Structure formats: C-alpha cells, structure tokens
Amino acid sequence: MEFRVKDILKIQVAPALGCTEPVAIALGSAAAVSLLPEKRIDAIEIWVDPNIYKNGLAVSIPGTDGLSGLDMASALGAMGGDPKLRLEVLDSVDETAVTAAIEMVKAGRVKVNLLRDQVGLHIRTVVNGGGHTAESVITGLHDNVVSLSLDDQEIVESDLLPHAAEKNGTSRLAELEAWLKALTLDQLIELLDDLDDEDRNFLQAGVDVNLRLADYGLKHGPGLGVGRTMERLVRQGLIKRDMLVAARILASSAADARMSGVKLPAMSSAGSGNHGLTAILPIVAVEEFLSVDHALVIEAIGLSHIITAYVKAYTGRLSAICGCSVAAGAGATAGITYLMGGTKQHIAGAIKNLTEDLAGVICDGAKGGCALKLATAAGTAVQAALFSLQGVNVSFTDGIIGRSPEDTMKNIGTLTTQGMIETDRTILNIMLEKQFSDV
Structure with a gap:
C-alpha cells in the first residue's frame, strides 16, 4: 500500500492535552461511560500494559493542580471527559469533575490491573453503573478505540471507532510502519x-x-x-x-x-x-x-x-x-x-x-x-x-x-x-x- 506525507502526518501527528498515557486511560473511561444509558458510574476497572502503567504512574494530569495516577486519570475521564475530543479528552474536565474523581478514587471505586506480560499498547476499561456494564479497548495507538460494548453486546457503529482495526487484523498504523521500513x-x-x-x-x-x-x-x-x-x-x-x-x-x-x-x-x-x-x-x-x-x-x-x-x-x-x-x-x-x-x-x-x-x-x-x-x-x-x-x-x-x-x-x-x-x-x-x- 502506498502512503503520502499527508498520511504520515494524519496518523502520527495530533494535538494532545496532557501526557498521552494517562490521556489514553481517560479516553478509555470516557468512551465506556458514553455508552451507559444513564451516566451513573458505580465502579471502574482497567487493565493496562506495562509501559502505559509506567508512563501514567507519576506524571501530573492537566487541569487538576498536580494530581496524578492511573486511577485518577480513569476517574477524570469517566466523570468529565469528552471522548469525541480523543487525545484532548480532558479539555472538558471542570472543577466539579475533578472533585467527583477525587471522591471516587478515595472511595476505592477505581481498580487498576497491570498486565505484566502484555506486549504493545493496551488499555481495557470496564465501567459499571446503573445496572449496566460498558467496556472499551484501546490498542496500538493512544486513541485507537478498537472495540466498544454494552452489557456484552458489541457496538459496531460509533464515531469513536474511526481507527478501528480492519477485518484482516492489520491496522493502518501497522501498514504505514511496514511501508516506512521499506x-x-x-x-x-x-x-x-x-x-x-x-x-x-x-x-x-x-x-x-x-x-x-x-x-x-x-x-x-x-x-x-x-x-x-x-x-x-x-x-x-x-x-x-x-x-x-x-x-x-x-x-x-x-x-x-x-x-x-x-x-x-x-x-x-x-x-x-x-x-x-x-x-x-x-x-x-x-x-x-x-x-x-x-x-x-x-x-x-x-x-x-x-x-x-x-x-x-x-x-x-x-x-x-x-x-x-x-x-x-x-x-x-x-x-x-x-x-x-x-x-x-x-x-x-x-x-x-x-x-x-x-x-x-x-x-x-x-x-x-x-x-x-x-x-x-x-x-x-x-x-x-x-x-x-x-x-x-x-x-x-x-x-x-x-x-x-x-x-x-x-x-x-x-x-x-x-x-x-x-x-x-x-x-x-x-x-x-x-x-x-x-x-
């Protein structure tokens, strides 16, 4: 497949608000919450690869006066993030959302799991709320939402899935990188x-x-x-x-x-x-x-x-x-x-x-x-x-x-x-x- 410089810029270069690892975690939560019929959030559980964990552990999250942590990033995305903004998902977070996120983390309602053997960028988020369970999965790219589901039913059509992997399992990023290497x-x-x-x-x-x-x-x-x-x-x-x-x-x-x-x-x-x-x-x-x-x-x-x-x-x-x-x-x-x-x-x-x-x-x-x-x-x-x-x-x-x-x-x-x-x-x-x- 042939690419142009425009394709490289489109796939590789984008505005991002905050460090992209906690931002990707926030995006995962915001994407999952957007599926809930009622925007009630009872608990969040996330699974991340070692490098997402490493890079999201200590860096400050924008708009929070120095707050950090993977659990906090996930809670912020859930409480006030706009998934349509992708890597600028936290731009919509206000003081009310920050307060709610802090309370959620303090209450122990956000659980973070480290997938020690996972290779490559991987974030899976499950949000429970109002009797429903919503899930999102991000792989490969920080804003590459590859799957969404509500109550175990896969969501096929969504504006959040423009970068989803193709049917043959080869993402556009993988194709671009293979082309670049040649x-x-x-x-x-x-x-x-x-x-x-x-x-x-x-x-x-x-x-x-x-x-x-x-x-x-x-x-x-x-x-x-x-x-x-x-x-x-x-x-x-x-x-x-x-x-x-x-x-x-x-x-x-x-x-x-x-x-x-x-x-x-x-x-x-x-x-x-x-x-x-x-x-x-x-x-x-x-x-x-x-x-x-x-x-x-x-x-x-x-x-x-x-x-x-x-x-x-x-x-x-x-x-x-x-x-x-x-x-x-x-x-x-x-x-x-x-x-x-x-x-x-x-x-x-x-x-x-x-x-x-x-x-x-x-x-x-x-x-x-x-x-x-x-x-x-x-x-x-x-x-x-x-x-x-x-x-x-x-x-x-x-x-x-x-x-x-x-x-x-x-x-x-x-x-x-x-x-x-x-x-x-x-x-x-x-x-x-x-x-x-x-x-």
Whole structure:
C-alpha cells in the first residue's frame, strides 16, 4: 500500500492535552461511560500494559493542580471527559469533575490491573453503573478505540471507532510502519516534495501549539523549571545563548509546562507529546540563528516527523529507551541538518552522531524530570547536526552504529525490542517498589 506525507502526518501527528498515557486511560473511561444509558458510574476497572502503567504512574494530569495516577486519570475521564475530543479528552474536565474523581478514587471505586506480560499498547476499561456494564479497548495507538460494548453486546457503529482495526487484523498504523521500513533515507527525504498548503498549515499549527507551552514554561517556571533556569543562567552571563542552549531552553520549558499538568495541548509526534516537543522546537530555536525562508523551516519539521515515525516503527510505540532522545532526537537532528543545507550524507551522519550519543538513555516513565531529558535531546540534536556538517561522523565500526542510517535506526529497534525487555521490567519494578513502600 502506498502512503503520502499527508498520511504520515494524519496518523502520527495530533494535538494532545496532557501526557498521552494517562490521556489514553481517560479516553478509555470516557468512551465506556458514553455508552451507559444513564451516566451513573458505580465502579471502574482497567487493565493496562506495562509501559502505559509506567508512563501514567507519576506524571501530573492537566487541569487538576498536580494530581496524578492511573486511577485518577480513569476517574477524570469517566466523570468529565469528552471522548469525541480523543487525545484532548480532558479539555472538558471542570472543577466539579475533578472533585467527583477525587471522591471516587478515595472511595476505592477505581481498580487498576497491570498486565505484566502484555506486549504493545493496551488499555481495557470496564465501567459499571446503573445496572449496566460498558467496556472499551484501546490498542496500538493512544486513541485507537478498537472495540466498544454494552452489557456484552458489541457496538459496531460509533464515531469513536474511526481507527478501528480492519477485518484482516492489520491496522493502518501497522501498514504505514511496514511501508516506512521499506524506504531509504533518500526516499524519506523525497516525501517532502508532496507537502501541500494544507500540510504546511498543519505543521505550522504544531509550531504554534508547542511554542505556547514553551512560552508558559518560560514565564511561570512550572515543574522543575529547567527551561526558565537555563534562561536565567543566560541572563546572569553564566552560560551563552548559542544554538544548543536556545534549543535546550525552548524544548525543556515546554516539557516543564506539559509535565506539570498545565492545561495547554502539545502537538504530538508518533503518539507522544514530548516527542512532538523534541521533533519541532529545536528546529524552531535554530531558525533565529539562520537566514532561511520560514517555508524551509516547515519542511525541516516535516522531515523531523517522518524520521521520528521511521524510528518508532522499529522501536515500538513505548519502550525502555527514551523515544524523545533516540526517535524524536533523530528526527530533530535530521530536520536541523536539512535546514542548514546539509546533504543526505550529512543527515545520515547527524543521525548516527546522535544515536551514538543518546542510545543509552532509558525511559523511566513520564514525570517532571523529562524536561531534563528533552533539554539533553534538543541540544544534542543541534550538536549532532553541526558536527556532521563539519565532517564529524561516527564510524559504522562503533557499537550499534550501522553502515547506513537505515541500519543504525534498525539497530536501535533491535536494541529496544530484543535487548532491553528485562531492563523495562526492572525499571517498572523499581517504580512499583517506590510506590508501595512505607518509606
């Protein structure tokens, strides 16, 4: 099946309010509740895969003044979420819904089950209320509602099922990823030739959305305040505002805002808001140092999304490796190199440079500290591009670096899907021990 850049953007890039893992949980609950004849909610039970559990455990939920937890996300979606908004499901949540959700969680009416052996994104939600039982299942994509049922009767027609798996069991995402894997870097770059005005306007909307988060983070310093702290260090003359630092400030300030639960959406990439921040904002930051047409910046961001999607096709949606570093970071460095006039060879070199630098960064769940990782990924994306443009290229004889950029990205996937399975379990166990410790 043949895809175009428009298809990649449609499937891989979307606005998301809050961290996409608790948001997906909220969507599952909201979707199930929408089926109940009476919107009475007595109890909720959810089953989630290890990576959804890991990423939804500690991150702040937007509009709740710092509340967190998978049970809380589920209750919020049930009490006030609008499933038609998909990844912005929590935009409709108000103070009344927050209060009701808190009471529901405190009463122990939300049960969370961890499917330790589940592979791939999976969220099953069962809501009991008014003598009825409603169920939703989300798989593959964070907003991919694949089944709905009421009192054990499957719902076949619903506006919430546009991304449902096809009869042959192959989702559109799986088809896209299989198609992407067959492309070379040259072919990935050539996809930019198909960008039309609609695509460019959509990419610009992503810039605007993510800049609003960055602006909020710089003004208010929420979360760890990484971005605002770096900006203050610049003003104090302790560090210089160069390309690397500008990229770090912009990406981390947006992550500060997003991870602290600020009620502003992010334009996601490959199913992650933080991937979207990393894929877009370092390129925006670099623009101020260059004399380039803004249309070229939009093309560079388009390439960034394409490369991010390509890497994620190998690593999977969620993994033990920080996708903001190795996937969105690869996208960002490719886009930056393209923006600076680099050739395919320069882009390939930049991707290899970044991979050598950041391949070992683990994902230990979504939380305020992600702002530090985004700062690192953003700065390294710029550095990898500059190094490649100056002739610095990591050799294929080094570690997991391949002879080609395609092989390098495949190796990242192999490392993630085969080499770090036990690492992922260990990370989750450490997090669970902390959660249930009396200390």
